[in-house]
Amino acid sequence: MSILGNRVPRLEDPQLLTSGGRYVDDLSTEPLLAGAAFVHYVRSTMAHAMITVDTSNAVNAVGVIAIVSAADIARIDPEFRPMPFDIPVFPKASIRPWLAVDRVRYVGEAIVAIVAESNAAAADAAEHVIVDYEPLPVVVDPEQAQLNEVLLFPELETNTLFSLARDGDLTEEDFAECDAVVQLRIVNQRVAPCPIEPRAAAAVWADGRLHYFCSSQGIHPIRDVLTRIYSIDKSKVRGVTPHVGGGFGAKATPYPEELLLPFLAKVVGRPVRWVSTRSDDMVNLGHGRAQVQYLRIGGFRDGRIHAYELRVLGDSGAYPRFGAFLPSLTKLMQTGCYRIAKQSFEAISVATNTTPVVAYRGAGRPEAAAALERAVDVFASEIGMDPAEVRRINAIEPDAFPFTTKTKATYDSGSYAESLKMALDQAGYVVLRAEQEAARSSGSRIAVGIGMSMYVEVTGSGGSPEYARVDVLPNGKVRALTGTSPHGQGHETSWAMLIHDRLGVPMQDIEIVFGDTDIVPVGGMTGGSRSLQAGGVSMYRAASVVAERAKELAADLLEAAPADIVIDAETRRLHVAGSRNHSVAWERVVQAAYAAPLTVSGHGRDLARSASALDTASGAAPSASESSVDASGADGAGAAAGAFTSVEPLGPMGFEHTWGSGFSTFPSGAHVAVVDVDLDTGMVRLRRLIAVDDAGRILNPLIAEGQIHGGLAQGVAQALMEEFRYDEDGNPLTSNFSDYSVISSAELPSFEIGHLESPTPTNELGAKGIGESGTIGSTPAVQNAVIDALSHLGVRHIDMPLTPEKVWMALQAV
Numbered sequence: 001m002s003i004l005g006n007r008v009p010r011l012e013d014p015q016l017l018t019s020g021g022r023y024v025d026d027l028s029t030e031p032l033l034a035g036a037a038f039v040h041y042v043r044s045t046m047a048h049a050m051i052t053v054d055t056s057n058a059v060n061a062v063g064v065i066a067i068v069s070a071a072d073i074a075r076i077d078p079e080f081r082p083m084p085f086d087i088p089v090f091p092k093a094s095i096r097p098w099l100a101v102d103r104v105r106y107v108g109e110a111i112v113a114i115v116a117e118s119n120a121a122a123a124d125a126a127e128h129v130i131v132d133y134e135p136l137p138v139v140v141d142p143e144q145a146q147l148n149e150v151l152l153f154p155e156l157e158t159n160t161l162f163s164l165a166r167d168g169d170l171t172e173e174d175f176a177e178c179d180a181v182v183q184l185r186i187v188n189q190r191v192a193p194c195p196i197e198p199r200a201a202a203a204v205w206a207d208g209r210l211h212y213f214c215s216s217q218g219i220h221p222i223r224d225v226l227t228r229i230y231s232i233d234k235s236k237v238r239g240v241t242p243h244v245g246g247g248f249g250a251k252a253t254p255y256p257e258e259l260l261l262p263f264l265a266k267v268v269g270r271p272v273r274w275v276s277t278r279s280d281d282m283v284n285l286g287h288g289r290a291q292v293q294y295l296r297i298g299g300f301r302d303g304r305i306h307a308y309e310l311r312v313l314g315d316s317g318a319y320p321r322f323g324a325f326l327p328s329l330t331k332l333m334q335t336g337c338y339r340i341a342k343q344s345f346e347a348i349s350v351a352t353n354t355t356p357v358v359a360y361r362g363a364g365r366p367e368a369a370a371a372l373e374r375a376v377d378v379f380a381s382e383i384g385m386d387p388a389e390v391r392r393i394n395a396i397e398p399d400a401f402p403f404t405t406k407t408k409a410t411y412d413s414g415s416y417a418e419s420l421k422m423a424l425d426q427a428g429y430v431v432l433r434a435e436q437e438a439a440r441s442s443g444s445r446i447a448v449g450i451g452m453s454m455y456v457e458v459t460g461s462g463g464s465p466e467y468a469r470v471d472v473l474p475n476g477k478v479r480a481l482t483g484t485s486p487h488g489q490g491h492e493t494s495w496a497m498l499i500h501d502r503l504g505v506p507m508q509d510i511e512i513v514f515g516d517t518d519i520v521p522v523g524g525m526t527g528g529s530r531s532l533q534a535g536g537v538s539m540y541r542a543a544s545v546v547a548e549r550a551k552e553l554a555a556d557l558l559e560a561a562p563a564d565i566v567i568d569a570e571t572r573r574l575h576v577a578g579s580r581n582h583s584v585a586w587e588r589v590v591q592a593a594y595a596a597p598l599t600v601s602g603h604g605r606d607l608a609r610s611a612s613a614l615d616t617a618s619g620a621a622p623s624a625s626e627s628s629v630d631a632s633g634a635d636g637a638g639a640a641a642g643a644f645t646s647v648e649p650l651g652p653m654g655f656e657h658t659w660g661s662g663f664s665t666f667p668s669g670a671h672v673a674v675v676d677v678d679l680d681t682g683m684v685r686l687r688r689l690i691a692v693d694d695a696g697r698i699l700n701p702l703i704a705e706g707q708i709h710g711g712l713a714q715g716v717a718q719a720l721m722e723e724f725r726y727d728e729d730g731n732p733l734t735s736n737f738s739d740y741s742v743i744s745s746a747e748l749p750s751f752e753i754g755h756l757e758s759p760t761p762t763n764e765l766g767a768k769g770i771g772e773s774g775t776i777g778s779t780p781a782v783q784n785a786v787i788d789a790l791s792h793l794g795v796r797h798i799d800m801p802l803t804p805e806k807v808w809m810a811l812q813a814v
Contacts, residue, residue, distance in 0.1 A: 004497060006700070037268055045107060164327055168344030230262055287323070296309040301383050413759065453784065464534060467535070529769020693756070798810045
């Protein structure tokens, strides 16, 4: 029986729960970092000002080795891509400098770097740096920023950094046809990612090379950025990412404070280290969400939605990073799970005197679901229909896939109405509605609310390729290299399961290696829920080719045909099908491999071709034809558009594989929330949260549910608690955990999880992403539940977070 699909405990956890793992700040024992100096950044205390800097008093402070300001790094091109790809091209004038030049644009922006013998010495020296501020007008509200009365970049003559022109086939006549039309303004508030481990990095020049260590979601793209910035060959840069204590998208691309370290290491002639504090990270690790949404939705009394218009105002923060581009992903997923006849979308992203906005778990897709699922509820209320019934009526049918939406997203598979039915049945929806009505009839001061949402999201980064290598060692154990970069997702367990399934090697005998560019030659970024469907499939395919090699060797030893050989994981033997006694031990096969090494001109080329045939055998779409790939890894003309497959034989029993489908996948699901709201205090208690998620075939339910649990917690936190706030002068009001309400288990119920599997045809595992789903479905479900609890009193909408204060004020206003 295959191990795939079973609840396998995580291999990573014993180390993480005992020794705690090895993070960047634990690298004090790394020989290359011996004698490292410490870096501290002097940061702006004003949100917008012209500055002059005097470091003369700090230079002679105890322990100071060097002080660097913007003038000292002028010869370095400070531009780096604020996104993991080249589009869009933001105005050059708006790209953040590494250290502020003449002007600061948000509280926390780095002005001066101090290198000292200790963190304490560097922090003390910072007190002696004099920054003279000439205050400028401040704008923190994106709606005010779009008026261009206060300009962050005067030379641009606008605060708009990115825009999407109105697109779609919707007209005013379409709304005129509707029986009911409602409109709503929604604030999808700014939040802070808050990973347990803050940003951290270290750099040293040794043996003619740059050695760079950082807490990131992918070291290979960062290595490539460093080679470009410092004009050195890739072979001269070694990048290392050890264990990472969470990223949530905010560590997907590097920050100026990190990229400056190699320069500082060269200046002082010794290694340098930098670890951000929690307070610094709260105002410098990129924030998430931050959209104002204006929507109109119209339809008919029978529940059919006919027209949906969405305008998005994105808050980029002081400089454009990935967050400025996020409305593009909101547009892609605008119509969600529904057939909507007419649609339009437009967006702009503006600069404000706040922390730059980046990708945060879900990145644009939760924002789309939040707008649409609130829209469906207000439409259902307007026509007097149960919101569950409106969703059922408009859901895309299971036989409609592949389904191309009005916004050009091609959904691969799904069963949207079935997900909702499963969630409602599990919740006991009919009974809950009866309980709600009874509470209202009795005059109870505890109001019951039932909220729901359906979602579909995009994962897999357009089917981009990922690297894997599997080597069977002389002792029969396996060493596997992966280009993916885990930071809590369970890659080591998942990849070991895939290898065990193909080779039968015990999981404890499989070593997964990641995060070192000297060992793993190429790799991508772990984000967008892409890892299993890219890196996992590549690992599965590499292991499959090794399995074919083992079968050929066993066939020679057993005088049988390779096609008749079966790998038996229980006995660690390979035998002829139907004759388990006619077998050979795994160790004997490995010995045979090392006695007669594989050559590229022999079996290697044939096995490489057989790996490319996996596309066709699995029914994957798109697929690479058997003739499209040879052992050199070159793609031939026969490869399907967008697909990428490369196989390389390495040693006696080792193969590397790089594969990408060329297509994204589209997980979906339905969530139901049940809340109790105290009408006297506004306090909300989340009583139940039911989540039915469809991520295609599930490799390991235990890991999938862990990802869902984490996502649900973050989604509930945004709905009820978290918001990063500024005063009108741009001063952060929630810059530590005393003021910023990070959710804990005390505020959460035990989650109720259900699975529906609609396998994707784009890879042989049938797998879609699961890492972000919880944050997409839970937030609107909880928000809808709270508003549903108050709807009989006349409350129509409350913006997140639905704190007791906001709920109480809404009740006083009706």
